[in-house]
Each structure stands twice: as C-alpha cells, then as structure tokens.
C-alpha cells in the first residue's frame with residue numbers, strides 16, 4: 001500500500017492499539033472462550049456471529065465473511081482511508097506521525113479532511129453569530145422554548161445562520177480562504193439554476209443550526225430550524241461524501257455510553273426532544289429528526305442495546321412512524337416498547353413542564369409495541385360482529401407475522417384473541433391456518449351463502465338448534481338427517497330431532513346424558529362453551545340448510561357420474577342411460593334449489 005508511512009510506525013500503532021477497545025466502541029462484545037463475540041456491524045443479524053480475537057488482534061464474521069485487522073475495521077466502519085485510520089489511531093495511542101506533504105495525502109483522505117475542516121469552521125462561525133447582537137432573534141426564540149441554558153447550547157454547539165444570501169459564503173471564502181467549489185461540496189451553499197460562478201448562495205438562512213455528528217463525534221452535517229412559520233421548518237445538509245441521510249441518529253455519540261449501561265435506547269423525534277432529555281439527565285435518548293427510522297439507524301442501535309422505546313407524537317404521522325420504527329427495529333432483533341405521552345406533549349414539552357422525574361415515571365408505562373397496537377386496533381374496531389372481529393384480526397396480523405420468534409408470536413396471538421374476545425372456534429382455526437401458511441389476512445370463516453366447509457355447516461346447525469327452539473324446529477323440518485356427513489354431529493342432530501318430536505327442551509347437559517360416546521360428549525361440551533357470534537341466526541339457518549342439501553346433492557351427482565362411467569366402460573348401455581336420467585333429475589332439483 002502506497003501510504004508514505006514508515007512500516008515501523010505502522011507496527012508501533014498496531015502494538016499500541018487494542019482491537020478489543022476499538023471494536024468495543026461500535027459493537028457490544030461478550031467474552032466467549034478465548035475470543036469475544038457480538039452482533040456483526042456489517043450485516044443484519046440477531047444471533048452473534050462476529051468474533052474478535054484479542055490474542056490475534058483480528059476480527060471475523062461467520063455470517064457475512066467480513067474480517068481483518070484493526071486498520072481494516074476502522075476503515076470499513078467509519079468509511080475512512082487507510083491514512084486517516086492511521087492518523088486516528090496514532091493520535092489515540094500517542095504515536096507521532098511525520099508531517100505529510102500535500103502530494104502524500106490520497107484524494108479520499110484529502111476530500112474528507114477539507115469537508116470536516118469547512119464544517120468545523122462553519123460551526124464556529126454559526127456559534128459566534130448566535131452570540132453576537134444580530135443573534136438576538138435566535139436567542140429569543142431559543143429562550144421562548146426554554147432553551148436558555150448556555151452550557152447546554154455550548155455543549156451541542158448550537159448556532160445561528162443569520163438571514164441573508166451570502167453571509168456564510170463570504171465568511172468561508174474571505175476569512176477562511178475556502179474555494180466556492182469546496183464549500184459547495186460541503187453542502188453549505190447552493191448554486192442557482194443556469195449558474196455561473198457568481199450564482200452561489202447560502203443554503204441556511206435565518207435558521208437555528210444543529211451540528212450533526214456521527215457516532216464518533218465527527219461533524220458531518222448541519223440541520224437548521226426556522227424561528228418563524230416559514231417552510232420547511234427543518235432543513236438538512238444535502239448528502240455529501242461525509243453525510244448520508246438516514247445513517248445517523250442525532251445525539252447518538254452522546255447517548256452511546258448510557259444506552260449500553262441501561263441496555264435501552266429512547267428514540268424521540270426531534271432535536272429539541274433529545275437535547276431536553278439530555279439536559280435533564282436522561283442520557284440514553286437519540287432522535288430520528290423528522291424522518292422515519294431507517295434500517296441503518298436500527299442497525300447502529302442494535303450494536304449497543306437489545307431494547308428500544310419509541311416516543312413519537314401521538315398524531316397519525318407519529319403513529320405511522322412508530323409502526324415503521326417497530327418494523328425496522330424488530331428486523332434488527334430489538335424488542336420495542338412504545339410510550340405515548342399525554343396528548344399534545346412531546347418529550348421536550350413534557351420534561352420542560354413536569355420535570356424529568358415525572359417523565360421517568362411515565363416511562364414506566366411504556367408498553368410493548370405489539371400490545372399497544374392490538375389495543376388500538378381493538379379500540380378502533382367493532383367487536384360486536386364477526387365481521388368486525390375479522391377486521392381487527394386482519395389489522396393486527398401483518399404486525400404479528402413480522403415476529404419470527406414463534407413462541408413470542410403465539411403469546412401475542414393469545415393476547416389478541418383474549419382481548420378481542422374471539423372465542424369462535426371457526427375463526428381461531430382460520431387464524432391458525434393463516435399463520436401456518438404465513439399469510440397476513442384471515443378469510444372470514446363463515447361468510448353468508450358460502451358454507452364450503454361441510455363440517456362447519458353441520459356444526460353451525462347443531463349450534464343453532466341449541467340456541468333457539470324455533471330455529472331447531474325449522475332445522476328439523478328442512479335439514480335431512482341423512483345429509484349430515486359427520487357421524488358425531490349426525491348422532492347429536494338425530495337425538496335433537498327426536499327430542500323435538502317429543503316436545504322436550506333442547507338442553508346440552510341433558511342431551512349429553514343421553515349419548516354415551518365420550519367423543520360426542522366432548523364435542524357437546526365444546527359446543528356448549530363456545531359462542532359463535534352469528535350476526536343473523538335466521539339467515540344463517542337458511543344458508544346452512546341450503547348448503548347442507550346442496551352439498552349432499554353434488555355428492556350424489558359425483559357418485560352417479562362415477563357409476564355411469566363405469567357402466568359405459570363395461571358396455572352396459574341400458575344401466576348407463578338409467579343413471580343419466582337420474583342425474584338429469586338431480587341437476588334440476590339442484591338448480592331450482
């Protein structure tokens with residue numbers, strides 16, 4: 001490698017650095033025999049296959065094959081050039097490097113250093129602007145939101161981009177001697193369309209400036225917030241070679257330690273939420289800042305904790321962001337809680353008004369996301385009809401199907417059925433099948449006029465007989481006993497018909513006594529304790545009777561067809577003709593039915 005650094009210095013850095021220390025900053029490692037194990041930062045996984053050997057000073061991932069030494073790790077992790085890694089590690093372990101001549105620095109390293117330098121100087125400029133007399137409107141705004149703690153503002157390097165088209169540009173160009181081209185690549189100025197060289201203007205004007213840092217504290221971009229009602233409320237740096245959108249979390253570099261210690265990250269929406277929490281000693285919070293949580297951000301978190309609590313706004317946008325957040329965090333193997341603050345509050349306003357103790361108190365009410373999703377679906381649904389229950393189930397099911405751990409999923413399903421009061425065996429069976437087939441939509445198990453499941457038709461008829469005497473009589477008169485195909489149900493129905501003839505009451509407990517087979521007794525007790533919420537029992541009875549008789553017809557048709565074909569094959573034309581006539585008759589009854 002052509003890097004102009006003497007080998008003995010590389011060796012010295014290597015021997016002075018500890019791969020375990022370096023990797024531990026990005027990955028939570030646990031001792032495992034001679035080595036250490038953790039979740040791979042280079043691919044998405046839930047069980048650790050990333051191994052670090054302190055003895056050999058190398059790492060390897062058995063999942064994706066990533067591997068290397070300390071230099072390679074930092075290069076890949078921070079997307080740095082070899083030279084930058086050497087510099088970073090050298091400064092960490094106190095190895096002095098020679099001064100580089102311009103030609104000795106590779107292009108990538110050079111670009112990065114230039115942009116970092118521009119950002120750093122811009123930050124200083126913004127901070128100064130906030131503190132001078134022109135910064136008063138910005139200070140007033142911050143103060144009106146309860147951010148007048150100078151220590152906090154200094155800690156976060158909050159600044160002010162004054163209104164005007166060329167303040168930042170002129171400062172960076174004239175005072176700091178950067179070229180327009182470099183400033184533009186740092187994302188701080190924009191070029192007008194049909195541009196010529198003089199057509200650049202400041203991207204950030206009249207905005208409170210939040211510096212954005214990566215996990216290692218490098219200043220990679222800015223976000224600016226207006227202090228009036230102008231849109232957009234927030235504006236970010238464009239993507240640059242330092243900054244890729246959706247890859248970072250605001251405040252993560254500050255929160256990392258605490259997130260590890262508490263094994264939990266609080267995910268909030270805004271810069272002010274994160275700062276307010278941090279200011280009040282709640283140190284494990286990070287902010288997504290206006291965008292939905294991305295897989296990369298979740299991946300960043302997974303290397304430091306197993307648990308996250310989403311604290312988003314309670315409006316519909318916030319709810320959508322919560323659902324999306326759950327999905328990406330779940331994909332990275334985190335367990336996800338959700339906290340809804342009282343309506344109209346965000347973490348910033350809540351902590352500001354009620355204090356951190358009250359907030360921590362609220363935090364105890366955080367519930368697993370799935371639980372709150374189930375409850376919301378139930379609250380927004382109509383459980384009084386079977387259709388309504390199916391709708392609730394279908395709303396929740398896509399979420400449940402995302403849970404890969406079957407034990408956990410089963411638990412949530414039983415919570416769903418319990419809370420939605422789904423006692424209907426048919427729906428439960430349907431639900432089970434749906435899950436087995438990995439589908440996310442339950443077909444309504446007993447749709448009108450569609451009793452394709454013969455057994456259900458018969459079961460419903462028996463159910464309905466016990467529910468109402470009038471219906472029972474109708475069933476007795478219209479549903480032929482020989483059309484019941486299930487022997488147990490037929491036996492029950494037969495006994496019911498008999499009891500009706502004797503003008504007896506149909507009661508499950510007494511019917512049970514008259515039947516000996518244990519299997520039938522069990523079936524009866526099950527029927528007795530199961531409620532099927534028929535929305536229109538009368539209609540259901542008619543539908544079931546029709547289905548039962550139709551079924552039986554089509555079975556006869558099939559049987560006759562078979563016999564006719566056998567007769568034809570055997571050359572018995574007379575017999576086949578007879579059967580054909582029977583078939584004709586049956587078809588007429590079938591269609592007129």
Ligand SMILES: [Zn+2]
Nearest residue numbers: 040043061064
């Ligand atoms: Zn891997």
